[in-house]
Amino acid sequence: MPPVTASGVRAGWESLPADVRAGIEDLLGAPVVAAENQSGGFSPGLAARVRCAGGRRAFVKAVGTPLNPESPGLYRREIDVAAALPPEVPAPRFRGSYDDGDWVALVFDEVDGRMPHEPWRPGELRRVVDALAGLSASLTPCPVPSPRLARDEMRDLMLSYRTLAADPPADLDPWERRHLDRLASLAESALDVVDGDTLVHFDVRADNVLLSGSRVWFVDWPWAFRGAAWIDSVLLLKNAAFHGHDPEPYLADHPLLAGVDPAHVTAVLAGFAGYFAEAGRRPPPPGLPTVRAFQLAQHATTLAWVRRRTGWD
Structure with a gap:
């Protein structure tokens, strides 16, 4: 088994600034009533499966300069890529982004799936x-x-x-x-x-x-x-x-x-x-x-x- 796994210290939904949460909810079209934080990966930002009032589900990732000054730039790069992926690509569908200059968030369709086992089977x-x-x-x-x-x-x-x-x-x-x-x-x-x-x-x-x-x-x-x-x-x-x-x-x-x-x-x-x-x-x-x-x-x-x-x- 690998001695170290990929992990950062991730933010939770409730720890995001209120205006950032509001901006994400505008993208979603409804308030978030539940958020299941996801582990794994090297980012200090939020990675969460969310459920909205009315039942819509999505995956949200968000990061701001207070967490890591370089990470928002990476998220902006991902926005450019995600927006250009053809529908046949096996990647979650990108639905929109929020950017206030300090905080950047991306919204995707939720995939009902799981990460592979680690170590790999x-x-x-x-x-x-x-x-x-x-x-x-x-x-x-x-x-x-x-x-x-x-x-x-x-x-x-x-x-x-x-x-x-x-x-x-x-x-x-x-x-x-x-x-x-x-x-x-x-x-x-x-x-x-x-x-x-x-x-x-x-x-x-x-x-x-x-x-x-x-x-x-x-x-x-x-x-x-x-x-x-x-x-x-x-x-x-x-x-x-x-x-x-x-x-x-x-x-x-x-x-x-x-x-x-x-x-x-x-x-x-x-x-x-x-x-x-x-x-x-x-x-x-x-x-x-x-x-x-x-x-x-x-x-x-x-x-x-x-x-x-x-x-x-």
Whole structure:
């Protein structure tokens, strides 16, 4: 079982400012009479299933600068993406947003589903791995006008080993330290292969998935950009490795990965290993006390997979 799970310190419905609650209720068309707060994910904001007077149900997420100064900007990014998703995309339907300059809220149709079990169960993991092929097809060509681009959005992440190499931490993994320059070059090479014409979610993991009957839904889209169709599958298998699964058997027969040069997959994974190593050593941001421990835990499993794939001594 992973040593750390994805979790922030979330706000509850009643803790939101009264004018923010009123603005959300205007979007909903009726007062909220019940709110069931949801756990999981790295956000200090509200995530709640709500029931309104008259019976309407919805999912609401909201965050403000008092909770975390960066989070409202991410929610605004998600508004742009959510508003552009075609109806056939397996994502909850976006119904509207509230933005007063400090607080941002999004309203979606409620999905009667649950997150996969953590750690991943093999059957549920296989369902989501397979569902990514359909997700990719529904998002190609990229439906978002003027989207952010993979090479730009991934640049800093893929250059994390360059940052570490400039001043290697004393507690860096010995194998990682020995191959630091090679890892930096490998990760940087990913920037030449990540472009494409698919809208990439870029945060596919267990707590951003809902299972409902035979359907798989993908939620939380603030990081989305236009890029290669196979990126999300690599991220999901990185999360599977974090939960103790061997990701390699899923690579050979996956329709989005079978034709991808293995070196490209390894390069992206190396970039993430470097990012987790570098970001995990930073102070935690406001409202997210466990995010650095989560990143360092992911570093360990991602680095182990990179070491296995490179075969370097």
